[in-house]
Amino acid sequence: MKLIDLNSDGGIGANSLYVQLGDFHLVIDSGLHPKKSGREAAPDLSPLEGVKLDLIIITHCHLDHIGSLPLLMRRYPDVPVIMTPASRILIERMLHNSVSVMTREREEKGTPDYPLFTRDEVNRGLARMYAQPTGHAKKFSGAKDEIEFILHPAGHIPGAAAVEVIHKHRRLFFTGDVLFNTQRIIPGAKFPSARFDTLVTETTRGATESTPGVTRSTEMIRLVDTINATIQRGGSVLIPVFALGRMQEIMAILHDARKFHKLVDAPIFASGLGMDIADLFDDIAKKTGTVHFTRTILKELGVRKTPRDTVAGKEPGQQGIYVVSAGMLVERTPSYTLAASLAASPKHSICFVGYCDPDTPGGHLLAARSGEPFLFEAANVKVKLRCQVERFELSGHADREELLAYAVQCNPRSIVLTHGDPPARAWFMEQLREKLPNAKVLDPVPLQSYLV
Template sequence: MKLTDLNRDGGIGANSLFVQIGDLNILIDSGLNPKKVGRLASPDLAPLRGVTLDLIIITHCHLDHIGSLPVVMREHPDTPVLMTTSSRIIIERMLHNSASVMLRQREDENIPDYPLFTHEEIDRCAKRFVGLPFGHAKKFHTAKDEIEIILHRAGHVAGAAGVELRHKHRAIFFTGDVLFDDQRTLKGAEFPAGHFDTLVTETTRGTTERPADKSRSAELDRLVKSINDTIQRGGSFVIPVFALGRMQEILTIIYDARKFGRLIECPIYASGLGMDLADYFDEISRKTKHVQFNRGIIKELKIKPTPRKLNAGEDPQQNALYIISSGMLVERTPSYTLASGMVGHARNTIGFVGYCDPDTPGGQLQLAKPGDTFLFETVHVKAKVKARIERFELSGHADREQLVEFAVQTGARSVVLTHGDPPARAWFAEQLATLMPNARVLDPVPLQTYQV
C-alpha cells in the first residue's frame, strides 16, 4: 500500500489521506483547516491530478474531514463517496452551512477564493453519496481489482466510523476520530479485535494524560456544580461547543441534570447550526438507533435563541447559561464575541468541554492566568482575565492509553500516525516503539508518498 498525507500542514486540519492499494486509488476524507482561509485551508490535491480516483471514503462529518469534499468531487466527477448511513443524513446540511459561511466571509473579510463551492454544487454532489450501515461488508471493484470495506462504529460523533479495508490477504484499519467511552447521546467505539497488517491511528490526545480521578461521570458532576455556582454568584456561564455532536451532547446532559433537580433554574440560550442539527440527530435516533437524542428536550428546557446581535466586549449580564459555537472560540463566532465581554468579570465562567487547538483563541485563553491581559484581536477588545476559565475532560477523542492498547493488540507490522500535533505524535511514536518493537511506526511528512 502507498499512502500520502494531503494535509499540507500536517497536524490537525485539512485531513485527507490518499491511499493506493493494488490498482485501486482511494481518498479517505477531504477536510478544511479551521485556522486557515481560502484555498490554503484545503488539502493539497496536486497528487490526485491525472489520477483516476476510484473511491472516496468519509469517516465522519466534522468540517476538518469533509470541508473540501465538493472540490475533490468537482475534479473527479465520476468518483462515488462512501460513508455511514448516519453521516449520509447529516453531510448535506454540514456542507450547505459551510458554503453559507464562506459566502459571508467573502463579503466580511474580502476573501476572493470563497466560496470554494456553491449550494448548487452540493446538491449535484449529493447524488454520489452512498450510506453504508455499520458492520456491513461492501465489496468495491474496478475492472482490475477488488476491495472489501467494513465501517465500524467509532463513537466520537454521530456517524463516525473506523474503516476496515481488506485487499486479497491484507487487512488495513483506519481509526478515524475515535472515542471508546460512551457519551450521553452515543455509544463508544466498537472496533474489531485482532490482527491488522497496517493501522492508521489518530493521535489527538497524545500530550494529555487523564488523571485517575477525572472519570467522565466525575467531570459531568463538576460541570453541573460549576454552572450552579456561577449562576448563584450572579454570573453567566458559557460553554463553547462544536455544532455537530458536542452541542447535542451538552443539551442532553443539561436536560438530565435539570430533570433530576441537580441544575439550578436559569435562562438557557442556544442557537445556530447546532440547534438545526438537533433535528437530524432526532432523525438518526429514530432510523438507526445508534444515537440517543430526542429533540423534545429543547422545548422542555425552554431554550431561548442567542441574541442575534452580540456586542464585542459587552457582558450581557443575563445570569444565564449559553451553549454556543465555536468550540475553540474561533474568531468571528458567537462564542468568541460573547467571551470577549464575559472574560473581564469575576462572576462569569467560560467552560471548555472539548479539544482546543493551542493556536486558537480558546487554546490560548486556557493558558492565560488570572489577571493576564487577553486580546480578542478581530473585535479589538483587550480585557483582564477575571472570569473563571475551566476545562472539563469531556473530549470526543480517545485517551492516548486506550489508543496505544488498541494498536498493540492489532499486532500490526506498520502503524501510521495521523490527526495530532507534533508533540502528540512524538508521544505515540515513543510508546509504540517500546511496546511494538517489531513494528514500523511512521509519522508521515505531508505530501510525501510512503510504501507501507
C-alpha cells in the first residue's frame, strides 16, 4: 500500500489520506483546517497530480473531514463518494453551512479565497454521493485492480464509520475518529476483531492520561451538579459545543437529568446550526434507527433561542444554561461572545465537554489561572478571570488505552498514526513499539509518500 497524508500540517486539521492499492486509487476524507483560512485551510492535493482517482470515502461529517470535499470533487468530476446513510443525510447541511461561514469570513476578514466553493457546486455534487450501510461489503473496480470495503460503526458522532479495505489477500483498517463508549444519542463503536495487515489509527487523546475512577457516568453527574450549583448562586452556565453531535448529546444528558428531577429549573438556550442538525437527527432516527435523538427532547426541555443582544464583556440579560457553538471558543462565535461576558464574575461557569485545541481561545482559557488577566482579543475585552472553568471528560474520542488495546488485538504488520498532535502520536509510538515490537509503526510526514 502506498499512503500520503495530504494534511500539509499533520496533526488534527485538514484530514485527508491518499491510498494506492495496486492500481486502485482512493482518498479517505477531505477536510478543512479549523485554524486556517483560504486555500491554506484545505489539504494539499499536489501529490495527486496525474493520479486517476477511483473512489472517495468519507468517515464522518465534521468539517475537518469534509470541509474541502467539493474542491476534491471539482478536480475529479466523475469519482463517486461513499459514506454511511446518516452522513449522507447530514453532509448537505454541513457543506451549505460551510459556504455561509466562508462568505461571512470574506466580508469580516477580507479573505480573498472565500468561499472556496458555492452552494450550486454543493448541490451538483450531491448526485455523486452514495449511502453505504455499515456491515455490508461492497466491491469497487479501478482500471485494473479491485477492492472490497466495509464500513463499521465508529461511535464518535452519528454516521461516523471506520473503513475496512480488502485488496487481494491484504486487509487494512482505518479507524477514522472513534469512540467505544455508548453515548446518550448513539451506541459506541463496533469494530471487527480480525487481524489486519495494516492499521491506520487516530491518536487524538494520546497525550491525555486517564483518571482512576472517572467514567462517562460520573462526569455527566459532575456536569449536572456544576450546572445546579452555578444557577443556585445566581450565575449562568456556558457549555461550548460542536454543533454536530456534541450539542445534541448534551441536550440528551440535560433531558435525562430533568426527567429524573436532577436538574435545576432554569431556561436552556441554543440556536444556529446545532438546532438545524437536531431536525436532521430526528430524520435519521426515523429512517435508519441509528440515532436516539428526536425533536421531542428539545421541546420537553423548552429550549429557547440564544438572545441576539449578548454583548462581549457585558453580562447576559437572562440567567440560564447556554449550550452554544463553537466548542473551542473560536473567535466571533456565540460561545466566544458569551465567554467574554461571563469570565469576570465568580458566579458564572464555563464547562468544556469535548476536545479543545491548546492553541484556540478555549485552550487558552483552560490553561489560564483564576485571577489572572485574560484577553478576548477578537472582542477587545480584557478581564480578570474569576468564573469557574471546568473540563469534563465527555470527549467524542476513545481513550488512548482503548485504541492501544485494539491495535494489540489486531496484531498488524504495520501501524500508521493519524489525527493527533505530536505529543499524542509520541505516546502511541512509544507504547506500540513496546507492545508490538515486530510491527512497523509509522508517524507519516505530511505530503511524503510511504510504502506500508
